[in-house]
Amino acid sequence: MHSSYTTADLQAALRARMGDAAILTEAAEMLPFCRDWHGDVTSNAVAVIRPRSTAEVCEAVHVCRELGLSIVPQGGNTGLVLGAIPDRPESQVILSLERMKAVRSVDPDDFSMVVEAGCILAEAKEIAASKGMFFPLALGAQGSCRIGGNVSTNAGGINVLRYGMTRELVLGLEVVLPDGTVFDALSTLRKDNRGIDLKQLFIGAEGTLGIVTAVAVKLTPCPDSVATALLGLNSLEDVMQLYRRARRDCCDLMSAFEFMPPIAFTLAREAMPDLAMPIGGDCPVYVLMEISGSGLVDVDELMQRFLENVLEDGLVIDGVVAASAAQARNLWLFREGMNEGQARRGMHLRTDISVQLSRLPDFVREAEAAVAAAAPDCICVSYGHVGDGNVHLNVMPPSGLSAAERSVRIHTAKKVINAVLGRYHGSISAEHGIGRLKRTDFEERLSDVQRHLLTAIKKAIDPAMVMNPRCQLNLGELS
Numbered sequence: 001m002h003s004s005y006t007t008a009d010l011q012a013a014l015r016a017r018m019g020d021a022a023i024l025t026e027a028a029e030m031l032p033f034c035r036d037w038h039g040d041v042t043s044n045a046v047a048v049i050r051p052r053s054t055a056e057v058c059e060a061v062h063v064c065r066e067l068g069l070s071i072v073p074q075g076g077n078t079g080l081v082l083g084a085i086p087d088r089p090e091s092q093v094i095l096s097l098e099r100m101k102a103v104r105s106v107d108p109d110d111f112s113m114v115v116e117a118g119c120i121l122a123e124a125k126e127i128a129a130s131k132g133m134f135f136p137l138a139l140g141a142q143g144s145c146r147i148g149g150n151v152s153t154n155a156g157g158i159n160v161l162r163y164g165m166t167r168e169l170v171l172g173l174e175v176v177l178p179d180g181t182v183f184d185a186l187s188t189l190r191k192d193n194r195g196i197d198l199k200q201l202f203i204g205a206e207g208t209l210g211i212v213t214a215v216a217v218k219l220t221p222c223p224d225s226v227a228t229a230l231l232g233l234n235s236l237e238d239v240m241q242l243y244r245r246a247r248r249d250c251c252d253l254m255s256a257f258e259f260m261p262p263i264a265f266t267l268a269r270e271a272m273p274d275l276a277m278p279i280g281g282d283c284p285v286y287v288l289m290e291i292s293g294s295g296l297v298d299v300d301e302l303m304q305r306f307l308e309n310v311l312e313d314g315l316v317i318d319g320v321v322a323a324s325a326a327q328a329r330n331l332w333l334f335r336e337g338m339n340e341g342q343a344r345r346g347m348h349l350r351t352d353i354s355v356q357l358s359r360l361p362d363f364v365r366e367a368e369a370a371v372a373a374a375a376p377d378c379i380c381v382s383y384g385h386v387g388d389g390n391v392h393l394n395v396m397p398p399s400g401l402s403a404a405e406r407s408v409r410i411h412t413a414k415k416v417i418n419a420v421l422g423r424y425h426g427s428i429s430a431e432h433g434i435g436r437l438k439r440t441d442f443e444e445r446l447s448d449v450q451r452h453l454l455t456a457i458k459k460a461i462d463p464a465m466v467m468n469p470r471c472q473l474n475l476g477e478l479s
């Protein structure tokens, strides 16, 4: 058991087996791996292990088991639910996939690509693009998050309404299991109905069942024309009406439909002061909409005709259409920059909620009213992937409060939002996962049958509880 070793003993044993280059133990070197993206939580670890191959991951699992250490897998460490940083630093290592980033193959005929888990999402997208292909997963963290992390969180993002969540983009997986053996299902077959699809178990498992080492993904033709518009509307009800119209009029060519409040402009410019305002900024709510196509499809004409109709009907009251790729990028920077703006205002409540599409406006109104009543000095910032019924209803306490006072506000706001969410039969995690941050809320809402099944799967695959303990579920200590 690890308790008979000092930390120095454990570190020396890891070095002896894995080699110096694979092991980090200095506090300064480990800090970026041990701190969450927002900087709210800083942890520690016995070491950070950085294997370069699947065989080295297997070796790392064997040595950790021998030493009684549990393993917290880590990709880009952009997860927002504390799943990738240790909660018991004295008995845990971080296993970072950052040195496993090779692209094993890109096949334009098969529309598929096989990448190692540590490949950064943006780089995978660029490599696909260089072959005239498109990997549709797109999220604000794509410059840092890694494919293995995307698979392990079943990431969503801005293109879900057209291409689906990560699960729908995965063709095959290679996973190192908690006993150090390899589950090799790295197939690029489109159809394969041979019984239970085991790879699905590891998608969204947040590292609790094994370490994803490589992923085969679906590609699509590169959308060579993209039309992007930022539109101002009067209400969230009008947003939903616009969405229904766009679904019908733009068919399946709509690739993004995001809503955001006017404070998004202020927050984004706090993070990026040079961002030029593209629009007045005084409408009650904004929509960032994108339609894209390839080949013979004329998306510019489609966007123009669509907007003419909705402007004429008074559904849209202000708007700008990007005239170039650079202008489109500028519009997206407001959507992405508002996250960083919120982070700069200090610790705040971040939610990741989904409700039935048609009930989204009622939910947001009711939940914001509940927060205003319970924590009147806080600001609600509701935005998100409206086409998926997914809203980030975040709550920012006023500046100048102590950390303890902020925590009280956050706790209060979360409680009242979750109470409203319960009445709407919604989800507390539409896309970010459970990690350790949402574990209690998740466990409280599980039925007996769900808990039984999840526990049975975990115990069958990881009976010694080596993989990411207390992430998603708290099933006790190492056996």
Ligand SMILES: Cc1cc2nc3c(=O)[nH]c(=O)nc-3n(C[C@H](O)[C@H](O)[C@H](O)COP(=O)(O)OP(=O)(O)OC[C@H]3O[C@@H](n4cnc5c(N)ncnc54)[C@H](O)[C@@H]3O)c2cc1C
Pocket (backbone or CB within 6 Å): 037, 072, 073, 074, 075, 076, 077, 078, 079, 080, 082, 083, 084, 097, 117, 138, 139, 140, 141, 144, 145, 146, 147, 148, 149, 150, 151, 152, 153, 154, 155, 156, 157, 158, 206, 207, 208, 210, 211, 212, 213, 339, 431, 432, 435, 468, 471
């Ligand atoms: C600015 C910003 C915007 C974001 N936008 C979105 C969004 O639109 N949609 C969305 O879904 N998420 C979003 N996220 C959250 C985050 O980017 C995603 O969850 C992403 O998929 C995490 O990938 P990662 O490589 O950073 O994983 P990490 O944070 O390193 O890990 C996440 C979880 O997966 C596990 N894990 C990581 N790699 C592996 C592996 N190879 N094998 C097994 N387990 C592993 C970890 O243990 C942890 O539990 C955003 C985050 C930020 C900071």
